[in-house]
Amino acid sequence: MARTLIVAEIQNGALREATLELVALARKLGGELVSLVIGSEVSGQAETLAKQGGGKVLLADSPKLANYNSDGWADAIQRAVSAEAPDLVLISNTPSGWDVAPKVAAALDAGIITDVFDIENEGDELAFTRRLFNGKFNGRFRITGSPRIATIQPGATAAYEGSDGGSVEPLEIDSAPPRSEFLEIRMAEAGGHDLSKAEIIVSGGRGLAKPENFDAVLKPLVDALGAQMGASRPVVDAGWLPHEYQVGSSGQLVQPKLYVAVGISGAIQHLVGMKSSNYILAINKDPDAPIFEIADLGVVQDLFEFVPKLAAKVKSAKGG
Amino acid sequence: MKILVCVKQVPHKDARLEISSDETWIQDESIKFEINAYDTYALEEALRIKDAGEAEVVILSIGPDRAIQALRTALGMGADRAILVWDDALAGTDSLGIAKALAAVAKAEQPDLILTGLMADDTNYSLTPPMLAELTQLPHVTAVVKETQQNGDIVAERELEGGALEVVKLPRPCLLSIQTGMNDVRYASLKGIMQAKKKPLETKSLADLGLQASDVAPKVTLEKIFLPPRGKGAEIVEGSIDEIATQVVTKIKELGLL
Structure with a gap:
């Protein structure tokens, strides 16, 4: 595999474990690695990812990216793809990942497989494995064309633990505001039935x-x-x-x-x-x-x- | 207001599934099918918007002749008309091909709102809703558990992880993919089923949509479907029901919990 772009995710101010899992998976497949960090005032997290194996890190940093929105995220990912021409794009299968990845695939007219738990090199090809029918079966897939896009099930791979000196470069993004407006994140009403301490x-x-x-x-x-x-x-x-x-x-x-x-x-x-x-x-x-x-x-x-x-x-x- | 609801007919949740002889899908010749559970919540939400005011609810599905049954059910529940798209070229397509066919219909119908299920219960891909939104240039939000209409906008709550909800405002037209449990899905009444027989149900080919087979040529192929490899797995307790229960109790005692 020649070139992989991974899309990082930040949660509560830190890189998600799932992002370091993408790093590990991309490194297992071999080839060059480019990462994309999206957010507002997240250059520190981009530096951290560069040091933790993320390779060249592109930084899409803008106040309009302070909260997830599919327009802003898709724009950043598509610009990273056009700048870096990756063969493979890896995105975590999280609420943001499953929301944006199919949109990007449609915009790029690219093949995509979601919730993948393993990718293997098979000669010049990649074989993607995921569950089907709510886990009753597994399916093995191939994608033709480039880039190939996959969303990866969090926890399916161990996180990358090495350290490498990478670099951080800014990525220009579209200044247009997203069409959807973020209002708030709130917790669903907690009931009185707390199972967390049950024996x-x-x-x-x-x-x-x-x-x-x-x-x-x-x-x-x-x-x-x-x-x-x-x-x-x-x-x-x-x-x-x-x-x-x-x-x-x-x-x-x-x-x-x-x-x-x-x-x-x-x-x-x-x-x-x-x-x-x-x-x-x-x-x-x-x-x-x-x-x-x-x-x-x-x-x-x-x-x-x-x-x-x-x-x-x-x-x-x-x-x- | 016009609401387009996309539904998929999938194997019934109680169907006994076996892998097909060519190992690229399941044997689906003799099993029962039903409307994808996620889609039933999308349909119910559309019908509630209709019940609360003026709306036309149009059902759109892609599938072979058997899918007509799913459309009749949706019409029986209260949808106004239905469109079924099928073509041999769609049999081997991928999610993007499906989204392109859905988008061709959506562009012709110009709905104010598109509702879909979050994913299909067979493939679990959750790909077509954001793809359809992109191909029709609509804003979207996935995994919606609540929506309210607000002066031409929609305020949607989407499910995140660990009980968190994100509240987002979208202008209409837009697309929402619906998470299960959003509402109580109604059943088709006998009267509804009788009326459904008179409601319009159109069938369209790719050519009717201005598409060619090459437009929906797949980039993704499912090469092989197989049973998950057995890991260590559970130790299965054998014996009569009585013996099994005794062994389980012994195990719980060993854990120090009895």
Whole structure:
């Protein structure tokens, strides 16, 4: 691979870990590396990236880039692409990355693959791998033409830890204001259901089939274990439980001593929220469910038969 | 006001999926399909805007004949008319090719608002919405969980990470891609389904859109689809239900949690 452009991201004033993961991935593929830092008064972060392996760092620094907006970001990326003619553009698959990357691809008439977790050199070609069908399958892709654009799943690669002397150069950007206006960032109303300190969490998914079953089937196990109840996104989306029960990338990030996943297939957005748990028990009737990949212990059974049985045994174990 | 809602028909969420013999997609001949869940929230939001005032809701989909079923469902829920685009050349295209076909229709329809789902439940790419916005020169915002109409503008809340929300104001026309859970999606009523049969449903080829097969030639190819390699994975507890439950309890005891 001849030349890679990575798009850095700054969060709370610092380079995101995901950006150093892009550096590591680009370096694994070999060839020249150029980075793009976008923001307002972020020359310090650009210097840091240059020292941490980012190679030549282009700096798009403007008050209009103080908050993410797709117009400003796309303009900066497209200008970097036209200045550097990269063969590969890597962008983190974050809320900003997935918002801007497809726009850039359409503007450049370039091929793009999102949420990639691995890229490999295959002769002169690159093979991109990502999940499909919410993690049930993987897919291997190729892109023709140049540049090839990929958004990369955060956490898929270890961050680059070396140090190298790079340089920082300013990048001229369009002065036109973005069409969308940033108003604020706020936290969603926090509910009273804090799972962050729970020792045991028993979460239910779509496999519970209907809202009444959370009380009828799941709650007895929750109570027997002295646990807290959690849920997967589809359960919350369907309105079966409030948002504050949701475990996952858009809900709560938890790491209890024991996490019990009941009727949860294991979409990536759920796994991100609970994979750091000390011990994971998965109960699902589908032996191919992705949840079994990250669970420590798996029970392939109909939850409606198994969960009441388990609740009863836990209860009697506690009694005796 | 005219609202264009883009929907995709995808395998039903309970369909048993198997890899096709050429290993480039799934076997989709004998499975059930449904409207992509993300898109149902986009459609519901459009219908709510319609219910609150004057709006025409136009459904746009790209897909083979079977997708007519999805369009009939959307019309039954309350959309006013539907457009289905299909052409053999679209079978092997990529997201950008799909976006180009959608954009050709959007340019002809000139909607005030385009709503889509954040992603499709089969591919999970989340590519076409920002592409469509770029190709139609509209501002966009993705992963929207709330929108309000405000004097011709739209104030949208988009989902970030860890429970954070970004509030953005966009002028109309614009495009919003919708995250799941935004609203309670209605069902098509029997009366709605009866009425849907009389609603306009147009089908268009690429030529009807002024496009050629070469315009939608793919740059991205899915070479192979496969089961994720098995890592260490979970230790699967075997035995009768009773034995399994006993072993699980033993494990929880070992963890010091009982």
